[in-house]
Amino acid sequence: MSDETAAIPAWASWRRVERSRLIAARLAMPAQARREGARLICAALDRLLPEPGGLVVAVYWPIRGEPDLREWVASIRSRGARCALPVVAARSAPLVFREWRPEARLVPGVWNIPEPADGEALAPQVVIAPLVGHDHRGYRLGYGGGYYDRTLAACPARPFAIGVGYRAAALAGFEPQPHDIPMDAIVDEQGATLRPGLRPTALPTFVMGPEKP
Numbered sequence: 001m002s003d004e005t006a007a008i009p010a011w012a013s014w015r016r017v018e019r020s021r022l023i024a025a026r027l028a029m030p031a032q033a034r035r036e037g038a039r040l041i042c043a044a045l046d047r048l049l050p051e052p053g054g055l056v057v058a059v060y061w062p063i064r065g066e067p068d069l070r071e072w073v074a075s076i077r078s079r080g081a082r083c084a085l086p087v088v089a090a091r092s093a094p095l096v097f098r099e100w101r102p103e104a105r106l107v108p109g110v111w112n113i114p115e116p117a118d119g120e121a122l123a124p125q126v127v128i129a130p131l132v133g134h135d136h137r138g139y140r141l142g143y144g145g146g147y148y149d150r151t152l153a154a155c156p157a158r159p160f161a162i163g164v165g166y167r168a169a170a171l172a173g174f175e176p177q178p179h180d181i182p183m184d185a186i187v188d189e190q191g192a193t194l195r196p197g198l199r200p201t202a203l204p205t206f207v208m209g210p211e212k213p
Contacts, residue, residue: 011175015141022133022141022169026065029166034065037166040189042072048162048185048192049126053080058097058124058159061085061106061114066130067164074102084122086147087115094151097122111143124159127152129183131165135174138163138182138195152181160184162192 029037049055057076062068073083084097088110098116106114129148133141140163142148152161163183167190176182186193 011177014173014175015144018171019132019141019144023064025168026132026166029065034067034166037189038067038069041067041164041187042069042075044187044189044191045069045072045128045162045164046075048187049076051079052076055081055126056084056097056122056124057081058084058086058122058127059100060128060130062130063111063113067166069128069164073100077101082122084124085114085116086151088147091145092150094154095147097124097127110145123155123157126162127159128162128164131163131169131183131186133169133171133174134163134165134183134186135171136193136196137174137176138184138186138193139174139176139180140183141169141171141174146179149179149181153179162187164188 026034049057055076057073059069059073060066062070077083083100085100085106086095087098089096091110098119099122100116100119104119105117107117109115127148129140129142131140131142140148148161152158161181161183163186165186165188167188169188182195184195186195
C-alpha cells in the first residue's frame with residue numbers, strides 16, 4: 001500500500017468505488033429503461049408537489065445517464081413555477097441558482113454541465129438534486145464535489161431538498177460524515193420516501209401531495 005493510498009480515509013475509498021460502480025451501472029441501463037424510469041420519477045414528483053404554482057424550484061440538467069426531468073420542468077413552468085439551474089461560481093463555494101427559461105443561453109460549467117450564462121439569481125424553496133447513490137436515511141452520494149451539502153448548509157432558509165435517482169442507486173453501508181446533509185425526500189421509480197423522523201414542522205409550508213405523513 002502506498003503512502004498516498006494509506007492517507008485516503010476508508011469512507012472516502014468506499015465512496016469512490018461505489019460511485020464508479022453506480023455510474024457505470026446507470027450508463028449501462030437501456031435507453032428505454034432510463035426513459036421509463038424518468039417518466040415514473042416525474043409522476044412521483046407531481047404527486048409530491050401537486051401545486052407548483054408560485055414555487056421556485058431548483059432543478060438540474062441531466063448528464064451521465066441521470067433521470068431526464070426536462071419534460072416535468074416544462075410542465076411545472078406551465079403551471080406557474082419558476083425554475084433555476086445550479087451554477088458553480090467557485091469550486092469551494094455554495095451553488096448559485098439562476099433562473100432557467102427555454103430561451104436561456106447555456107454555457108459549459110464544471111464537468112461540462114450546461115448552466116445559464118446569465119439570468120436572475122433565485123432562492124429556491126425546493127431543490128432537486130441528482131444522486132449517484134443514497135441510503136434509507138436520505139443521505140446522498142453525489143459526484144464528490146460537496147456542492148449540494150455546502151449549498152444547503154449555507155441557505156438562510158432551508159429549502160425542501162429532494163434527491164432524485166433510480167431505484168438501483170439504493171445503498172447499504174453508507175457512513176455519513178459531519179459535512180453530509182440528508183435529503184428531505186428521495187424520489188425514484190417507486191415513488192417518494194420522506195426522510196425518517198422528519199417532523200411535520202420541518203415540512204415545507206407549500207402544498208405537498210399524498211406522500212406527506
